[in-house]
Amino acid sequence: MPKTSFPTIPSSEITSEEKFINRRDFIQKTSQGLLASSAALILPSAMADSEFNLKHEITSYKDITTYNNFYELGTSKSDPSKNAKWLKPHPWSIEVSGLVNKPGKIDIEDILKIPTEERVYRMRCVERWSMVIPWEGFELNKLLQKFEPKAEAKYVEFKTILDPENLYGQRFPVLQWPYVEGLRMDEAMHPLTLMATGIYGKKLLSQNGAPIRLVIPWKYGFKGIKSIQKIRLLDREPRTSWNKAAPNEYGFYANVNPKVHHPRWRQNKERRIGEFRRRKTLLFNGYQEQVASLYKDMDLKKYF
Numbered sequence: 001m002p003k004t005s006f007p008t009i010p011s012s013e014i015t016s017e018e019k020f021i022n023r024r025d026f027i028q029k030t031s032q033g034l035l036a037s038s039a040a041l042i043l044p045s046a047m048a049d050s051e052f053n054l055k056h057e058i059t060s061y062k063d064i065t066t067y068n069n070f071y072e073l074g075t076s077k078s079d080p081s082k083n084a085k086w087l088k089p090h091p092w093s094i095e096v097s098g099l100v101n102k103p104g105k106i107d108i109e110d111i112l113k114i115p116t117e118e119r120v121y122r123m124r125c126v127e128r129w130s131m132v133i134p135w136e137g138f139e140l141n142k143l144l145q146k147f148e149p150k151a152e153a154k155y156v157e158f159k160t161i162l163d164p165e166n167l168y169g170q171r172f173p174v175l176q177w178p179y180v181e182g183l184r185m186d187e188a189m190h191p192l193t194l195m196a197t198g199i200y201g202k203k204l205l206s207q208n209g210a211p212i213r214l215v216i217p218w219k220y221g222f223k224g225i226k227s228i229q230k231i232r233l234l235d236r237e238p239r240t241s242w243n244k245a246a247p248n249e250y251g252f253y254a255n256v257n258p259k260v261h262h263p264r265w266r267q268n269k270e271r272r273i274g275e276f277r278r279r280k281t282l283l284f285n286g287y288q289e290q291v292a293s294l295y296k297d298m299d300l301k302k303y304f
Helices: 023-031 061-066 140-145 185-189 241-245 288-295
Strands: 093-098 104-107 117-124 129-139 155-160 180-184 194-199 213-215 228-234 269-272
Touching (some): 129 140
Parallel strands (some): 093 228
Antiparallel strands (some): 117 129, 129 194, 155 228, 194 213
């Protein structure tokens, strides 16, 4: 895997937990170099308390865990946290199949043995709001490599849990269940693409996609499928849930692009949760240097 540089997010933009209750632990981890590897240079290499400016606090931990899109637990932003108890993240396993040499299952206990790191990513929702979140996880490519992808594998398909008996939202045909997402193989293997198992140094909560979810920081949030149970490698582009539901609104790629507007709203501005002012939407959510080469010579208005 080639060495990849990562953008620096100003410390004033880092999402905090309840007025920085745990900030000293977070700073200590930073000072110990846990975030300083070549694959994790998201934060400034050194941080002092003075760099944390409460006037510029973006999102509280409470908001991160109570303002969510997770239709399996309800369509309102507050539903997932209220109904989180119905999602049981243990026991859990992921089945990997398709174009791999070693198909099989891996239990969550073994998944959690994969070395993790903490990365702070900008996260952008198609509904014109965004957050900055410190995720704990590992690169997706580390998981896929365990199953030895075949050369003909061009795409990766993900499926979430299917449990309408317990997951209230799956009793209604809002989408075709289970939820399905997909990536092109080079996107999946990119070192920015994360399998998240925690948030703010804590275990991932059910409303945030426990016990494991996908995080792709240069794409809109709906690509970050939660509570993953199945992964399949394919030689063709998989049909994804939102693309099937509204193909004119949600493309397969879902790259953040301020010049490609949703039919029902413009996407050149966004609002960070906790802020009133709007800011300009950045191409690829600010990760253009890292990922633009993946889409060289592609018409990004056609392949949106």
